[in-house]
Amino acid sequence: MEYVSTRGSAPALDFEGATLAGLASDGGLYVPREWPRFSAAEIAAMRGLPYAQLAARVMQPFVGDSLSAERLQELCEAAYGRFSHQAVTPLVQLDAQHWLMELFHGPTLAFKDVALQLLGLLFEEFLGRSDRNLTIVGATSGDTGSAAIDAVAGRAKVDVFMMHPKGRVSDVQRRQMTTVLAPNVHNLALEDASFDDCQAIVKRMFNDRAMTDRFAIGAVNSINWARLMAQVVYYFATALQLGAPEREVAFSVPTGNFGDVFAGYVAQQMGLPVAKLIVATNVNDILHRALANGDYSQGSVTPTAAPSMDIQVSSNFERLLFDLGGRDGAALATQMAGFEANKAMQLTNAQREGAAALFTSCRADADEMAKAIRWAWENCGELIDPHTACALHAARIAGIDPSIPVVTLATAHPAKFPEAVERATGRRPGLPARVGDLFEREERCATVPGAYEAVAQYVAERASPKADG
Ligand SMILES: Cc1ncc(COP(=O)(O)O)c(C=O)c1O
Ligand SMILES: N[C@@H](CCOP(=O)(O)O)C(=O)O
Numbered sequence: 244m245e246y247v248s249t250r251g252s253a254p255a256l257d258f259e260g261a262t263l264a265g266l267a268s269d270g271g272l273y274v275p276r277e278w279p280r281f282s283a284a285e286i287a288a289m290r291g292l293p294y295a296q297l298a299a300r301v302m303q304p305f306v307g308d309s310l311s312a313e314r315l316q317e318l319c320e321a322a323y324g325r326f327s328h329q330a331v332t333p334l335v336q337l338d339a340q341h342w343l344m345e346l347f348h349g350p351t352l353a354f355k356d357v358a359l360q361l362l363g364l365l366f367e368e369f370l371g372r373s374d375r376n377l378t379i380v381g382a383t384s385g386d387t388g389s390a391a392i393d394a395v396a397g398r399a400k401v402d403v404f405m406m407h408p409k410g411r412v413s414d415v416q417r418r419q420m421t422t423v424l425a426p427n428v429h430n431l432a433l434e435d436a437s438f439d440d441c442q443a444i445v446k447r448m449f450n451d452r453a454m455t456d457r458f459a460i461g462a463v464n465s466i467n468w469a470r471l472m473a474q475v476v477y478y479f480a481t482a483l484q485l486g487a488p489e490r491e492v493a494f495s496v497p498t499g500n501f502g503d504v505f506a507g508y509v510a511q512q513m514g515l516p517v518a519k520l521i522v523a524t525n526v527n528d529i530l531h532r533a534l535a536n537g538d539y540s541q542g543s544v545t546p547t548a549a550p551s552m553d554i555q556v557s558s559n560f561e562r563l564l565f566d567l568g569g570r571d572g573a574a575l576a577t578q579m580a581g582f583e584a585n586k587a588m589q590l591t592n593a594q595r596e597g598a599a600a601l602f603t604s605c606r607a608d609a610d611e612m613a614k615a616i617r618w619a620w621e622n623c624g625e626l627i628d629p630h631t632a633c634a635l636h637a638a639r640i641a642g643i644d645p646s647i648p649v650v651t652l653a654t655a656h657p658a659k660f661p662e663a664v665e666r667a668t669g670r671r672p673g674l675p676a677r678v679g680d681l682f683e684r685e686e687r688c689a690t691v692p693g694a695y696e697a698v699a700q701y702v703a704e705r706a707s708p709k710a711d712g
Contacts (some may be wrong), residue, residue: 244307246273246468249565251572258309259369262469265462266449272562273468278512279304286488286514294331295319298476305472322360325350332477334484337623340645341638343653344481351419352656355390358473363394365469370400377461378706379403380448382441385412385551386655389419391463396425404429404702406441409690411550415659422684429705436693437544439556444695454699459709465502465559474506482515485648491518495638495651497630498522498530499552501559503652508563511601518647522604523637525549530557534604537595540587548612548663549629567597605637616667626657626664626672
Protein backbone atom coordinates (compact mmCIF):
# COMPACT_ATOMS: atom_id res chain seq x y z
CA MET A 244 0.00 0.00 0.00
CA GLU A 245 1.27 3.46 -0.92
CA TYR A 246 0.59 6.63 1.06
CA VAL A 247 0.20 10.05 -0.52
CA SER A 248 0.09 13.49 1.04
CA THR A 249 -3.15 15.48 1.17
CA ARG A 250 -1.16 18.45 -0.17
CA GLY A 251 0.10 16.60 -3.20
CA SER A 252 3.82 17.32 -3.33
CA ALA A 253 5.54 15.13 -0.70
CA PRO A 254 6.98 11.81 -1.88
CA ALA A 255 4.68 8.78 -1.63
CA LEU A 256 5.77 6.32 1.09
CA ASP A 257 5.00 2.77 2.12
CA PHE A 258 3.38 2.00 5.49
CA GLU A 259 6.69 1.83 7.37
CA GLY A 260 7.79 5.15 5.86
CA ALA A 261 4.48 6.88 6.59
CA THR A 262 4.47 5.59 10.20
CA LEU A 263 7.95 6.91 10.91
CA ALA A 264 7.46 10.16 8.96
CA GLY A 265 4.30 11.27 10.78
CA LEU A 266 3.58 14.52 8.95
CA ALA A 267 4.32 14.75 5.21
CA SER A 268 7.15 17.06 4.18
CA ASP A 269 4.74 19.42 2.35
CA GLY A 270 2.78 19.96 5.58
CA GLY A 271 0.02 17.55 4.51
CA LEU A 272 -1.20 14.32 6.07
CA TYR A 273 -0.58 10.87 4.67
CA VAL A 274 -3.55 8.85 3.40
CA PRO A 275 -3.63 5.53 1.53
CA ARG A 276 -3.56 6.04 -2.25
CA GLU A 277 -6.91 4.22 -2.35
CA TRP A 278 -9.26 2.71 0.22
CA PRO A 279 -9.08 -1.07 0.42
CA ARG A 280 -12.55 -2.62 0.21
CA PHE A 281 -13.96 -5.78 1.76
CA SER A 282 -16.95 -7.60 0.20
CA ALA A 283 -20.01 -8.36 2.34
CA ALA A 284 -18.90 -12.01 2.44
CA GLU A 285 -15.43 -11.03 3.67
CA ILE A 286 -16.96 -8.85 6.39
CA ALA A 287 -19.37 -11.63 7.42
CA ALA A 288 -16.40 -13.99 7.74
CA MET A 289 -14.88 -11.67 10.39
CA ARG A 290 -17.79 -12.24 12.77
CA GLY A 291 -16.73 -13.83 16.07
CA LEU A 292 -12.99 -13.29 15.62
CA PRO A 293 -11.14 -12.34 18.81
CA TYR A 294 -10.25 -8.62 18.75
CA ALA A 295 -6.54 -9.05 17.97
CA GLN A 296 -7.29 -11.33 15.03
CA LEU A 297 -9.94 -8.98 13.74
CA ALA A 298 -7.48 -6.10 14.05
CA ALA A 299 -4.87 -7.91 11.99
CA ARG A 300 -7.46 -8.82 9.35
CA VAL A 301 -8.79 -5.25 9.02
CA MET A 302 -5.36 -3.60 9.06
CA GLN A 303 -3.44 -5.98 6.77
CA PRO A 304 -4.37 -4.15 3.53
CA PHE A 305 -3.01 -0.89 4.99
CA VAL A 306 0.21 -2.47 6.24
CA GLY A 307 0.99 -4.19 2.94
CA ASP A 308 4.53 -5.55 2.71
CA SER A 309 5.82 -3.62 5.72
CA LEU A 310 4.92 -6.54 8.03
CA SER A 311 4.05 -10.17 7.37
CA ALA A 312 0.52 -11.26 8.34
CA GLU A 313 2.01 -13.39 11.17
CA ARG A 314 4.05 -10.50 12.58
CA LEU A 315 1.12 -8.10 12.42
CA GLN A 316 -0.99 -10.60 14.31
CA GLU A 317 1.74 -11.00 16.98
CA LEU A 318 1.93 -7.23 17.45
CA CYS A 319 -1.87 -7.02 17.77
CA GLU A 320 -1.87 -9.82 20.37
CA ALA A 321 0.77 -7.93 22.37
CA ALA A 322 -0.96 -4.55 22.07
CA TYR A 323 -4.46 -5.75 23.01
CA GLY A 324 -3.20 -8.19 25.64
CA ARG A 325 -2.70 -5.16 27.90
CA PHE A 326 -6.42 -4.30 27.97
CA SER A 327 -8.37 -5.10 31.11
CA HIS A 328 -11.46 -6.39 29.23
CA GLN A 329 -11.34 -9.58 27.14
CA ALA A 330 -13.46 -7.95 24.43
CA VAL A 331 -11.02 -4.97 24.32
CA THR A 332 -13.82 -2.57 23.21
CA PRO A 333 -16.99 -4.04 24.78
CA LEU A 334 -20.54 -2.92 23.98
CA VAL A 335 -23.08 -1.93 26.61
CA GLN A 336 -26.76 -1.54 25.76
CA LEU A 337 -28.46 1.60 27.09
CA ASP A 338 -31.98 1.22 25.69
CA ALA A 339 -33.76 -0.28 22.67
CA GLN A 340 -31.76 1.82 20.17
CA HIS A 341 -28.71 3.13 22.01
CA TRP A 342 -25.42 1.48 22.86
CA LEU A 343 -22.09 2.51 24.34
CA MET A 344 -18.84 1.25 22.84
CA GLU A 345 -16.44 1.30 25.79
CA LEU A 346 -13.02 2.34 24.53
CA PHE A 347 -11.40 2.97 27.90
CA HIS A 348 -10.16 -0.44 29.03
CA GLY A 349 -6.54 0.19 28.03
CA PRO A 350 -3.69 1.14 30.37
CA THR A 351 -4.45 4.90 30.44
CA LEU A 352 -8.25 4.68 30.41
CA ALA A 353 -9.04 6.40 27.09
CA PHE A 354 -9.62 5.36 23.48
CA LYS A 355 -6.15 6.56 22.54
CA ASP A 356 -4.68 3.34 23.97
CA VAL A 357 -6.29 1.30 21.21
CA ALA A 358 -4.04 2.88 18.62
CA LEU A 359 -1.06 3.93 20.70
CA GLN A 360 -0.38 0.53 22.27
CA LEU A 361 0.06 -0.75 18.72
CA LEU A 362 1.97 2.31 17.50
CA GLY A 363 4.57 1.92 20.26
CA LEU A 364 5.23 -1.62 19.03
CA LEU A 365 5.33 -0.52 15.39
CA PHE A 366 7.96 2.12 16.21
CA GLU A 367 10.07 -0.50 17.98
CA GLU A 368 9.71 -2.93 15.08
CA PHE A 369 10.58 -0.42 12.36
CA LEU A 370 13.37 1.36 14.26
CA GLY A 371 14.94 -2.02 14.98
CA ARG A 372 15.54 -2.37 11.23
CA SER A 373 17.95 0.60 11.04
CA ASP A 374 20.29 2.75 13.13
CA ARG A 375 17.67 5.48 13.30
CA ASN A 376 16.53 7.22 16.53
CA LEU A 377 13.10 8.86 16.66
CA THR A 378 12.30 12.14 18.42
CA ILE A 379 8.57 12.17 19.00
CA VAL A 380 7.08 15.60 19.46
CA GLY A 381 3.45 15.49 20.53
CA ALA A 382 0.61 17.76 21.60
CA THR A 383 -2.12 16.75 23.97
CA SER A 384 -5.30 18.13 25.43
CA GLY A 385 -5.06 15.33 27.97
CA ASP A 386 -5.46 11.81 26.64
CA THR A 387 -3.05 11.34 23.73
CA GLY A 388 -0.22 12.36 26.04
CA SER A 389 -0.63 9.66 28.65
CA ALA A 390 -1.42 6.95 26.10
CA ALA A 391 1.65 7.83 24.01
CA ILE A 392 3.89 8.02 27.05
CA ASP A 393 2.69 4.64 28.32
CA ALA A 394 3.29 3.17 24.87
CA VAL A 395 6.89 4.36 24.46
CA ALA A 396 8.24 4.85 28.01
CA GLY A 397 11.53 3.04 28.40
CA ARG A 398 11.71 1.93 24.76
CA ALA A 399 15.10 2.14 23.06
CA LYS A 400 15.69 4.60 20.19
CA VAL A 401 12.70 6.81 21.04
CA ASP A 402 12.45 10.05 23.00
CA VAL A 403 9.04 11.62 23.56
CA PHE A 404 8.46 15.33 24.17
CA MET A 405 4.81 15.84 25.06
CA MET A 406 3.31 19.33 25.31
CA HIS A 407 0.09 20.09 27.11
CA PRO A 408 -1.57 23.45 27.72
CA LYS A 409 -0.69 24.31 31.34
CA GLY A 410 -3.69 24.14 33.66
CA ARG A 411 -6.09 22.95 30.96
CA VAL A 412 -6.04 19.18 31.49
CA SER A 413 -7.66 17.34 34.40
CA ASP A 414 -5.52 16.41 37.43
CA VAL A 415 -5.83 12.73 36.57
CA GLN A 416 -4.80 13.35 32.96
CA ARG A 417 -1.80 15.45 34.02
CA ARG A 418 -0.59 12.95 36.59
CA GLN A 419 -0.94 10.06 34.14
CA MET A 420 1.71 11.86 32.08
CA THR A 421 3.93 13.51 34.63
CA THR A 422 4.34 10.55 36.96
CA VAL A 423 6.06 8.47 34.29
CA LEU A 424 9.71 9.05 35.15
CA ALA A 425 11.41 7.02 32.40
CA PRO A 426 14.43 8.94 31.06
CA ASN A 427 13.09 9.05 27.48
CA VAL A 428 9.88 10.83 28.58
CA HIS A 429 9.77 14.65 28.68
CA ASN A 430 6.61 16.47 29.73
CA LEU A 431 6.24 20.14 28.87
CA ALA A 432 3.47 22.30 30.33
CA LEU A 433 3.12 25.24 27.95
CA GLU A 434 2.27 28.58 29.54
CA ASP A 435 -0.48 30.72 28.03
CA ALA A 436 -1.20 28.12 25.38
CA SER A 437 -4.17 26.15 24.10
CA PHE A 438 -4.03 22.67 22.60
CA ASP A 439 -4.20 24.34 19.18
CA ASP A 440 -1.00 26.27 19.98
CA CYS A 441 0.72 23.02 21.02
CA GLN A 442 -0.42 21.30 17.82
CA ALA A 443 0.81 24.23 15.69
CA ILE A 444 4.24 23.92 17.33
CA VAL A 445 4.35 20.21 16.48
CA LYS A 446 3.54 20.89 12.82
CA ARG A 447 6.07 23.73 12.61
CA MET A 448 8.85 21.53 13.97
CA PHE A 449 8.33 19.02 11.15
CA ASN A 450 9.14 21.81 8.72
CA ASP A 451 12.03 23.41 10.61
CA ARG A 452 15.22 22.38 8.78
CA ALA A 453 17.35 23.33 11.79
CA MET A 454 15.53 20.59 13.70
CA THR A 455 14.91 18.02 10.96
CA ASP A 456 18.57 18.07 9.85
CA ARG A 457 19.61 16.95 13.35
CA PHE A 458 16.64 14.89 14.59
CA ALA A 459 14.22 12.42 13.03
CA ILE A 460 10.99 14.03 14.22
CA GLY A 461 8.12 11.58 14.64
CA ALA A 462 4.42 11.88 15.50
CA VAL A 463 2.10 10.14 17.92
CA ASN A 464 -0.80 12.48 17.30
CA SER A 465 -3.44 11.46 14.82
CA ILE A 466 -1.51 13.24 12.10
CA ASN A 467 0.22 9.82 12.06
CA TRP A 468 -1.81 7.57 9.76
CA ALA A 469 -1.17 4.46 11.89
CA ARG A 470 -3.23 6.03 14.70
CA LEU A 471 -6.34 6.17 12.54
CA MET A 472 -5.77 2.79 10.98
CA ALA A 473 -5.93 1.08 14.37
CA GLN A 474 -9.11 2.99 15.28
CA VAL A 475 -10.94 1.67 12.20
CA VAL A 476 -10.96 -1.78 13.80
CA TYR A 477 -13.40 -1.03 16.59
CA TYR A 478 -16.03 0.21 14.15
CA PHE A 479 -15.83 -3.24 12.54
CA ALA A 480 -15.89 -5.04 15.91
CA THR A 481 -19.03 -3.21 17.00
CA ALA A 482 -20.95 -3.26 13.73
CA LEU A 483 -20.32 -7.00 13.40
CA GLN A 484 -21.82 -7.57 16.84
CA LEU A 485 -24.89 -5.54 15.90
CA GLY A 486 -25.62 -7.38 12.67
CA ALA A 487 -23.25 -6.07 9.97
CA PRO A 488 -22.87 -6.62 7.11
CA GLU A 489 -26.62 -7.29 6.82
CA ARG A 490 -27.64 -4.44 9.11
CA GLU A 491 -26.64 -0.76 9.11
CA VAL A 492 -25.26 0.90 12.24
CA ALA A 493 -24.90 4.60 13.14
CA PHE A 494 -22.14 5.98 15.37
CA SER A 495 -22.05 9.10 17.52
CA VAL A 496 -18.48 10.24 18.08
CA PRO A 497 -17.20 12.87 20.52
CA THR A 498 -14.96 14.91 18.29
CA GLY A 499 -12.04 17.31 18.58
CA ASN A 500 -9.24 16.60 16.14
CA PHE A 501 -11.56 14.56 13.85
CA GLY A 502 -9.37 11.45 14.11
CA ASP A 503 -11.80 9.06 15.74
CA VAL A 504 -14.72 9.94 13.49
CA PHE A 505 -12.49 9.89 10.40
CA ALA A 506 -11.67 6.28 11.29
CA GLY A 507 -15.44 5.64 11.07
CA TYR A 508 -15.45 7.20 7.62
CA VAL A 509 -12.59 4.91 6.59
CA ALA A 510 -14.53 1.88 7.88
CA GLN A 511 -17.48 2.94 5.70
CA GLN A 512 -15.19 3.38 2.67
CA MET A 513 -13.94 -0.17 3.30
CA GLY A 514 -17.45 -1.57 2.96
CA LEU A 515 -18.86 -1.47 6.50
CA PRO A 516 -22.56 -0.50 6.40
CA VAL A 517 -22.37 2.77 8.37
CA ALA A 518 -25.72 4.59 8.18
CA LYS A 519 -24.59 7.85 9.76
CA LEU A 520 -21.64 9.36 11.59
CA ILE A 521 -22.70 11.93 14.16
CA VAL A 522 -19.94 14.46 14.87
CA ALA A 523 -20.46 15.62 18.44
CA THR A 524 -18.57 18.67 19.72
CA ASN A 525 -18.62 20.72 22.90
CA VAL A 526 -18.95 24.52 22.57
CA ASN A 527 -15.63 24.54 20.69
CA ASP A 528 -17.68 23.81 17.65
CA ILE A 529 -15.64 24.52 14.52
CA LEU A 530 -16.58 21.11 13.13
CA HIS A 531 -20.27 21.54 13.85
CA ARG A 532 -20.22 24.91 12.05
CA ALA A 533 -18.26 23.46 9.14
CA LEU A 534 -20.65 20.56 8.65
CA ALA A 535 -23.81 22.57 9.28
CA ASN A 536 -23.05 25.53 7.02
CA GLY A 537 -19.59 25.17 5.49
CA ASP A 538 -17.99 27.72 7.84
CA TYR A 539 -14.59 26.39 8.96
CA SER A 540 -13.38 29.37 10.97
CA GLN A 541 -11.22 29.19 14.06
CA GLY A 542 -12.83 30.77 17.11
CA SER A 543 -10.97 31.18 20.39
CA VAL A 544 -10.91 28.11 22.63
CA THR A 545 -13.34 28.01 25.56
CA PRO A 546 -12.33 25.72 28.45
CA THR A 547 -15.05 23.11 29.15
CA ALA A 548 -15.67 20.06 31.34
CA ALA A 549 -14.62 17.98 28.30
CA PRO A 550 -11.12 19.46 27.99
CA SER A 551 -9.78 16.91 25.51
CA MET A 552 -12.19 18.34 22.93
CA ASP A 553 -11.25 21.98 23.57
CA ILE A 554 -9.89 22.21 20.05
CA GLN A 555 -10.58 24.71 17.29
CA VAL A 556 -8.22 23.56 14.55
CA SER A 557 -9.20 20.05 13.71
CA SER A 558 -6.22 18.40 12.13
CA ASN A 559 -7.79 15.37 10.46
CA PHE A 560 -10.60 17.32 8.82
CA GLU A 561 -8.00 17.91 6.11
CA ARG A 562 -8.08 14.20 5.28
CA LEU A 563 -11.84 14.31 4.74
CA LEU A 564 -11.65 17.50 2.66
CA PHE A 565 -8.99 15.85 0.48
CA ASP A 566 -11.14 12.80 -0.15
CA LEU A 567 -14.35 14.75 -0.77
CA GLY A 568 -12.59 17.29 -2.98
CA GLY A 569 -11.59 14.65 -5.54
CA ARG A 570 -8.15 14.02 -3.99
CA ASP A 571 -6.73 17.14 -5.63
CA GLY A 572 -3.64 17.82 -3.48
CA ALA A 573 -2.73 21.10 -5.20
CA ALA A 574 -6.22 22.52 -4.70
CA LEU A 575 -6.27 21.43 -1.06
CA ALA A 576 -2.82 22.92 -0.44
CA THR A 577 -4.19 26.29 -1.66
CA GLN A 578 -7.33 25.92 0.47
CA MET A 579 -5.29 25.07 3.60
CA ALA A 580 -2.83 27.91 2.96
CA GLY A 581 -5.86 30.22 2.90
CA PHE A 582 -7.04 28.80 6.21
CA GLU A 583 -3.60 29.15 7.79
CA ALA A 584 -3.39 32.80 6.65
CA ASN A 585 -6.94 33.88 7.50
CA LYS A 586 -7.91 31.41 10.28
CA ALA A 587 -11.07 30.78 8.24
CA MET A 588 -12.26 29.09 5.07
CA GLN A 589 -15.47 28.03 3.36
CA LEU A 590 -15.96 24.43 2.31
CA THR A 591 -16.52 23.92 -1.44
CA ASN A 592 -19.91 22.64 -2.62
CA ALA A 593 -18.41 19.23 -3.36
CA GLN A 594 -16.97 19.03 0.17
CA ARG A 595 -20.25 20.13 1.76
CA GLU A 596 -22.44 17.81 -0.25
CA GLY A 597 -20.07 14.87 0.13
CA ALA A 598 -19.95 15.33 3.89
CA ALA A 599 -23.73 15.71 4.20
CA ALA A 600 -24.26 12.25 2.69
CA LEU A 601 -22.71 10.52 5.71
CA PHE A 602 -22.12 13.03 8.49
CA THR A 603 -24.39 15.01 10.71
CA SER A 604 -23.27 17.15 13.64
CA CYS A 605 -24.33 18.47 17.01
CA ARG A 606 -22.84 20.76 19.65
CA ALA A 607 -23.41 20.21 23.37
CA ASP A 608 -23.19 23.03 25.92
CA ALA A 609 -22.36 22.53 29.62
CA ASP A 610 -25.98 21.94 30.59
CA GLU A 611 -26.60 19.40 27.83
CA MET A 612 -23.42 17.54 28.78
CA ALA A 613 -24.48 17.36 32.43
CA LYS A 614 -27.99 16.22 31.48
CA ALA A 615 -26.60 13.40 29.33
CA ILE A 616 -24.34 12.23 32.19
CA ARG A 617 -27.36 12.28 34.52
CA TRP A 618 -29.61 10.47 32.00
CA ALA A 619 -27.11 7.63 31.58
CA TRP A 620 -26.76 7.24 35.33
CA GLU A 621 -30.41 7.52 36.30
CA ASN A 622 -31.85 5.48 33.41
CA CYS A 623 -29.14 2.96 32.68
CA GLY A 624 -26.91 2.88 35.79
CA GLU A 625 -23.88 3.88 33.69
CA LEU A 626 -21.39 6.57 34.73
CA ILE A 627 -20.08 8.30 31.61
CA ASP A 628 -17.44 10.96 31.17
CA PRO A 629 -18.16 14.46 29.79
CA HIS A 630 -16.73 13.70 26.30
CA THR A 631 -18.92 10.64 25.94
CA ALA A 632 -21.80 12.76 27.22
CA CYS A 633 -21.50 15.18 24.27
CA ALA A 634 -21.90 12.24 21.91
CA LEU A 635 -24.71 10.62 23.86
CA HIS A 636 -26.59 13.92 23.83
CA ALA A 637 -26.10 14.08 20.06
CA ALA A 638 -27.11 10.45 19.56
CA ARG A 639 -30.38 10.93 21.40
CA ILE A 640 -31.48 13.99 19.41
CA ALA A 641 -30.12 13.01 15.97
CA GLY A 642 -33.39 11.50 14.76
CA ILE A 643 -31.86 8.30 13.41
CA ASP A 644 -34.41 5.76 12.07
CA PRO A 645 -35.41 3.64 15.13
CA SER A 646 -34.57 0.40 13.30
CA ILE A 647 -30.89 1.41 13.16
CA PRO A 648 -28.77 0.89 16.28
CA VAL A 649 -26.92 4.03 17.36
CA VAL A 650 -23.58 3.47 19.08
CA THR A 651 -22.02 6.23 21.18
CA LEU A 652 -18.27 5.97 21.49
CA ALA A 653 -17.35 6.11 25.20
CA THR A 654 -13.89 7.58 24.75
CA ALA A 655 -12.71 8.00 28.34
CA HIS A 656 -13.22 6.40 31.74
CA PRO A 657 -15.42 8.62 33.94
CA ALA A 658 -12.77 8.61 36.69
CA LYS A 659 -10.56 10.79 34.50
CA PHE A 660 -13.07 13.62 35.10
CA PRO A 661 -14.49 12.89 38.58
CA GLU A 662 -15.64 16.43 39.40
CA ALA A 663 -17.88 16.81 36.33
CA VAL A 664 -19.37 13.36 36.82
CA GLU A 665 -19.99 13.97 40.53
CA ARG A 666 -21.60 17.37 39.84
CA ALA A 667 -24.05 15.74 37.44
CA THR A 668 -24.85 12.54 39.35
CA GLY A 669 -23.78 12.93 42.98
CA ARG A 670 -21.52 9.88 42.44
CA ARG A 671 -17.74 10.21 42.31
CA PRO A 672 -16.21 7.56 40.03
CA GLY A 673 -13.11 5.86 41.45
CA LEU A 674 -9.95 5.08 39.53
CA PRO A 675 -9.46 1.41 38.61
CA ALA A 676 -7.00 -0.44 40.84
CA ARG A 677 -4.20 -0.40 38.26
CA VAL A 678 -3.89 3.40 38.58
CA GLY A 679 -5.22 3.68 42.12
CA ASP A 680 -2.02 5.20 43.57
CA LEU A 681 -1.77 7.95 40.94
CA PHE A 682 -2.03 10.77 43.47
CA GLU A 683 0.82 9.39 45.59
CA ARG A 684 3.31 9.22 42.71
CA GLU A 685 6.09 11.77 42.13
CA GLU A 686 5.55 14.17 39.20
CA ARG A 687 8.12 15.50 36.73
CA CYS A 688 7.23 18.23 34.24
CA ALA A 689 8.96 21.30 32.81
CA THR A 690 7.07 24.57 32.49
CA VAL A 691 8.00 26.21 29.19
CA PRO A 692 6.77 29.42 27.52
CA GLY A 693 4.12 28.68 24.87
CA ALA A 694 6.38 29.80 22.02
CA TYR A 695 7.96 27.75 19.24
CA GLU A 696 11.55 28.86 19.91
CA ALA A 697 11.40 27.89 23.60
CA VAL A 698 10.06 24.43 22.79
CA ALA A 699 12.53 23.84 19.94
CA GLN A 700 15.42 24.78 22.20
CA TYR A 701 14.15 22.47 24.96
CA VAL A 702 13.90 19.56 22.53
CA ALA A 703 17.25 20.28 20.82
CA GLU A 704 19.09 20.25 24.16
CA ARG A 705 17.78 16.81 25.11
CA ALA A 706 16.92 14.73 22.01
CA SER A 707 19.13 11.98 20.58
CA PRO A 708 20.60 12.65 17.14
CA LYS A 709 18.97 11.08 14.06
CA ALA A 710 21.28 8.13 13.86
CA ASP A 711 23.64 6.25 16.17
CA GLY A 712 27.36 6.40 15.56
C1 LIG B 1 -11.81 11.53 25.75
C2 LIG B 1 -11.77 12.09 24.37
N1 LIG B 1 -12.87 12.06 23.64
C3 LIG B 1 -12.88 12.54 22.39
C4 LIG B 1 -11.77 13.10 21.82
C5 LIG B 1 -11.85 13.59 20.41
O1 LIG B 1 -11.25 12.69 19.52
P1 LIG B 1 -10.67 13.18 18.15
O2 LIG B 1 -9.64 14.19 18.45
O3 LIG B 1 -10.13 11.96 17.52
O4 LIG B 1 -11.81 13.78 17.41
C6 LIG B 1 -10.58 13.16 22.55
C7 LIG B 1 -9.32 13.73 22.02
O5 LIG B 1 -8.94 13.62 20.94
C8 LIG B 1 -10.58 12.61 23.84
O6 LIG B 1 -9.45 12.57 24.55
N1 LIG C 1 -7.90 15.05 22.47
C1 LIG C 1 -6.56 14.78 22.14
C2 LIG C 1 -5.97 15.84 21.29
C3 LIG C 1 -4.92 15.28 20.41
O1 LIG C 1 -5.54 14.58 19.39
P1 LIG C 1 -4.87 13.45 18.53
O2 LIG C 1 -5.92 12.42 18.43
O3 LIG C 1 -4.54 14.10 17.26
O4 LIG C 1 -3.64 12.93 19.19
C4 LIG C 1 -5.79 14.52 23.43
O5 LIG C 1 -6.38 14.01 24.33
O6 LIG C 1 -4.63 14.80 23.54
